[in-house]
Amino acid sequence: MPTDTVDAPPALPAAVERPLRPIWIWLALIFTALCVIQGGHQLWRSAGLPTGLGRTGISWEQSCASTEFCPIIRIAPGSPAERAGLQPGDRLRPENPIDQWRGLWVGETRPYIQQTASGERPLILTADKATAFFFPQYIVSSLTLMLAGLMGGLVIARSQGRRALVLIGLAYASFAITGQWPRMWQSTGLWFVPFYVVLNVIYYGSPLLFLAGARALRKEVSGRDTLGIRLGFWGLVAVQGTTLAWQLHAEMTGRTGLFGENVFLAYALPVFIGYVLAAAVLAMAWRESAPEHRSRYGIMLVAIGCTFLAGVFDMGILLTGNDYLSLSPLLISWYVAFLAGTALFGYAILRHRVIDLGFAVNRTLVYGVLSTVLLFGFWFCEWGLEEIIPAETREANILISAGIAFVIFLTFHHVRDWVEKAIEHLFFRTWRDNDARLKRFLREAAFVTRPEALRDAAVAEFSRFGQGAAVAFYEVDADGMALIAGGSPDLPERLAVDAQVMVRLRAGREALQDDPALPEGAALALPTLYRNELTGAFLLSAKPDEAVWRPDEKALLAEAALRIGLDLHALAVEALKAEKARESQRADILAAELRQALAGRPAVA
Template identity: 45%
Template structure:
């Protein structure tokens, strides 16, 4: 591998700094998205509203009202839809939630002129359940967490940059929610959210260029690097203009409020990143081509979920409810993008996270997701069935609950079977082959043949890793089959590895000698009769928990088989010795009898 393609060391100061930055982005996104989810839950948060919604139209510090809540503070002050309002503290116009009893001085401009009014926030109350809000926030949290995991675990700079980009894409928006609306926090948070969202396409372009460099072992061309810096500068300028226009409630010639310019700039960044990935796919071959292809598809779906369909929703009335087909399409694209990314990561190692996937955790997460899905399904059923029908018959309610219970288990089994086939079929086949070998090992008749065939089977199971078997000898342990470079043929009995194996009597995967990734004991009556050592996998992957468990169980079974062969060999030797002794005794008896006859 050329130096240009070699991953930057994990101990690099730059890599640690970027990982910290990516985790901060992830944390900000998760907290902000969590606030958004809370707004959709039906309980009293102790916060109130002013009963008006501001539109996009602005004029000389005034912002046009596009909706007034009945019986709210705005209606009580005589504010109507279409009026223009200006808060004495301009940032209050963005505060979606305020403290009950908080007062606001507002100038109202209507057809009859300008007047001053005071808005008093009413007492807080619980809002209704908004499923679309919870669903949108939850998927964005999942995307941000995926980005944080990738950034934390990836040993490559490109993986960290991609994690930061996904964390930024997981931010649900720049508006503040609930307690983020505190006057001291609101404007700094809006600016922070704007910076993070503006950075996401820049990070995606940087990741795409880094991936090309790592895949093909050569630096990217100067024009591409210049393009990245030019685009980053354009994004910064767009961010500054958009922030100033928003906070000053004004417009600019040709640019207006800057919304369309900002959207087009976001689109341009995503499209540039996709072009780079597409060119990489066209140039790559084999596994690298698959990686480029899956990344292209996953990021296209995420782009369509946010900037693509999201823009259409903004232009057609900002209706993000599940009754709008565009909103449903946005959720489908988001789920599809996350699913494609997870599939590519688990099945095709699109991003090297140095992470050992545990099937138990995967199926546990899957069951949890299905439980949430059926919770919403039950809620939906309650909305469809008339309330008087549900209240009139407890038997009907019990029947609905029982039906959902039966359907849940059927669907869970079907989904788990599908996931096992799609994601883990190779793992399952590999384990089945190892188990088949262990069963057949009981019928091998020569210890040397069993040792050598076991080393071969373990190496095949581990993807071609080096494997060595050490067996008990008169003075300790000695190499009896296979080899792991760098290890002695007769290790010191007090070597730390052997001490730990004798004491723990279980598989070891940490604090091992150089060149050893896994050590497996073979036991007889809780005494160490030998051990296997496995080197790292040629592809650099870690040994998964299920692989370690399968290898450890196989090592114990093989150890017992080797002990049985050793016992059989000793019994055969003992029988041979007895036969020799009997033959010798017979010869002695015949000699004595012959001597007596001669005498």
């Protein structure tokens, strides 16, 4: 499978504001890393891997304030709580209010106070090893969210300081966080409070970041950032910030909080408003953009709209029981909307370059990620089928399980091939067609009969392949290299025999890109070789649209230059053979004429 990537359409309008300083980019990347790490923690726990965390075995209503005596709902069998004689219905509270939320290590002790008929009595429980659980649903959702987080980090890393891109990347990273609860080591000891505060801010700040990114993008497109939008943004920040600060303070100190049991609804309403406002501002940016850019902005608008819709479904899941395990309509809708949003956002970046990442995408990497996602998807399908088929049936007939695995194995390869063809058509068709034209030229080049025609044709084809880049072809002579075909005012007429680029090409015998040895005006140098001896070189300038030469383009052009060099050498050898044949023929004619002349002379006595 080819390893590679292609040309960018016209770049977006230049950023109106000064680029952000590198320190802000690094901080944004650290923020993104934290979001992705949370997904990794969730993935680790959901796979049933060891965490070192302990348990007391007590379950109670989370809405119950930790300064009150809360009724125990459930006691885990064999847990420290059961061994201490606690039963469902007993009333208990932690001595330290924050311990109601905080995790603990195996062997760590935790003090409680139990309310009994005779009064209060202290109780100390020592945590034993927490039971590991395997949740394939959480594994799939964690991987899906981590993919979106990595995409956000990619946008930030290649944003070149553009405020809109950094904010959109941060929004995707924060949206990809797997929850506001600290996990594993973050949930223990003194780590819990700072991580709980930070993760809540990230979790509920996603719509605000989307709204901020939409405002910045609209300002780039039209220069507008109306007073009403600014007031709506800062008003939402104030409401969300105040609500969050009040509730977090209440939870840390063990109070009920301002909204009681309706606290999540108070969280969810500003989040929903934020998504609606962000979608509205993005729609304004699309409407106010230049007509030639609207289709590209429209794709990104639909992509982010699907992401918003996934956020709404997520809020619906949380409001209806926080059930992420059963395949409910809300959960299925969340998967569909989120995957559609992520896929469209990737399509907008890679195919239409709505956000110009300024670097080449490796085709093999894209297909590798795609195959991995498909593999996990089929594994999830296998698990789902085994869940649907009754256990007695599967245990009674092992052929059913084997049949499921075999059918999925056969189907996987066909689906993967079909999806890869679709991806090739959607993302890489222009690249593939460009490559195919160059390869067709190389096949036909072997049938060109004159060296000058082949040189001119190669220069023209390389220029076409590079979207109009200047191309010059040089051949070795006694003093270095002389320009034989093509050329440009920006490229030299001659290359001295010991010029740095000549030395580098003779020593390395490989293509040079963005190398200090390249002469001014050249972005790519492609050697032609015969028996490892340098016979010539192509120099190519940068592309007119300032798009980079991708690694696959460099490799393909380097191979093409070698083949052109060999074809030119073959033509030179054929020319020498023809010249030798002509010389031999002339020598034979002269010899015959000489013999005839000698035969006609009278003999000398």
